[in-house]
Amino acid sequence: KIRLYDYRTEDLADKEVDLNKVVEDYDASFFPIDFRIFTYRNNPKNVINIEVKDKQGTMKTFVLNIDSGKVEGEYQKRSDIYEAGPYFYYTTLDQYAKDKGYLVDHLISISSDFKEEGKVIDTNINLFEEYPEIEKKITEEGWILNPQEEYVTPEEWFDKVLHWMAPKGEDKLTIYGIDTKGQIS
Structure with missing residues (x-):
């Protein structure tokens, strides 16, 4: 259910x-x-x-x-499905979020591998500073934060995730792009 x-x-x-x-x-x-x-x-x-x-x-x-x-x-493949980015795995934000225990992409969720390894989810992020009522739902109950894609562009979502993943109270988080050879640029 x-x-x-x-x-x-x-x-x-x-x-x-x-x-x-x-x-x-x-x-x-x-x-x-x-x-x-x-x-x-x-x-x-x-x-x-x-x-x-x-x-x-x-x-x-x-x-x-x-x-x-x-x-x-x-299921019939449709041409109007939201498949466009943002692609966080082409940035250092992907690994940064994983190191805190989160998976970020077109949604925000907890990394199940992280919990299975006995690691503690880092809750010192802006998302929970701004929305403390969802911290337990995401970190303990396994809820997934999924944007309403018809109202949020991939760029807006990327910017929001970038802000939410930053430590509480910090407005900016420095990340870098990663090219196809895995080199940070």
């Missing part, structure tokens, strides 16, 4: 979706094994791609319309 919050409403109306049930309602011979949320530029319909498998090992991807709560069919 996953809980979805509607950011378009003032009180963040939420609903719970049982992935097992929506897959079964569409095709009872399959069961969910993973999911991914996607946002599209030209058609702002939000969907969840549900990776499914049957007892014979056949794997498919079903598309769940978040608004209707129903599987619409199998």
Whole structure:
């Protein structure tokens, strides 16, 4: 089960979706094994791609319309998916965030490897200075901070992550680009 919050409403109306049930309602011979949320530029319909498998090992991807709560069919590649950066792994910010216990890209999450190695997540970052109410949700409960990509450009997101990953109270964080040969420039 996953809980979805509607950011378009003032009180963040939420609903719970049982992935097992929506897959079964569409095709009872399959069961969910993973999911991914996607946002599209030209058609702002939000969907969840549900990776499914049957007892014979056949794997498919079903598309769940978040608004209707129903599987619409199998995944079809769309040209308007948000695939453009920012690509943090071409900068030293990627490693900087990993050293603190975070994965940054088109979202912010905790590195599961970091916790498994017994390391402590560094919470001395601007994100938790500005939004202390989400610190426990992200660091202990495994929540993921995912921007609403139809409202935030890749450049704005990069700048925001750069600020949020800086130590509390510091406005700037120096990072460098990394070329295709792994050299810092």
